Amino acid sequence: MATDLAAALDVALQAALVVASGLTLFAGYRVIRGPTTPDRVVALDTIGTNVVAIAALYSMATAQGFFIDVSLVLAIIGFISTIAVARYVTEGDIIE
């Protein structure tokens, strides 16, 4: 039973990695073709979140805790970049 659960978790992790990678590719298409700047910004933010998810999933798949640090730092920097870009788009000036 435990081996079944471990095998199922492994399959689920691999599938989630594939899905997250594919979504990153689609978001990359939106970054390149996006008609407006907010489209590109949202797509870049999605790519950042997907990379965080890929790092966390890879950390679970390989049972190494190092990649959790990667996802933490990436999530923090993605949050800040989203806020800065949103402020730049709405006001044209980031720090006042």
Place this chain on the structure above:
Amino acid sequence: MSDDAPANEDVAAAESPRPSDVDRSTTVVARTVVRVVVPIILVTAISLLLQGHNLPGGGFIGGVLTATAFVLVYVIFGLDYLQATILDRRDEVDEGMVSVYRRLFALGLALAAGSGLAPLLFDLPFLTQAVLFVEHLPLYGELEVASALAFDLGVYFTVVGALLTIIAEVGAE
């Protein structure tokens, strides 16, 4: 930076009918989220700094994360907020915090340059490594302090001082 609405009068800006005044101030959601997130970022930065000698992390990424926490405060609360609350000075516009950052930069360079002297405190030769185990800490358990932490602290202060000097100078323009 062209109109005259102050950044931190959000009550007056919220009651004003003119959209230009409303646009200058950040929303309550952003302010509240930043108040919650900035201490978490600082704790993450310090933990990355302390684990840096044998795990991923170190002075540089800790400094970058600390600088991003300050950048978040700058973006949401404006350039005058930090020196009005930390330094309690409102008159000098852009000299207050920048001089603090420059001193931090110089302190970090001095620490990194003098970090080879740290093993002398443990009766070891110059430029070697000493390890100190601090045990029975509250909430943390055991902490392993290597003398490379002195160099990491120097890098940390240098990165924080340099990045925040650049950001405060560029943001003030």
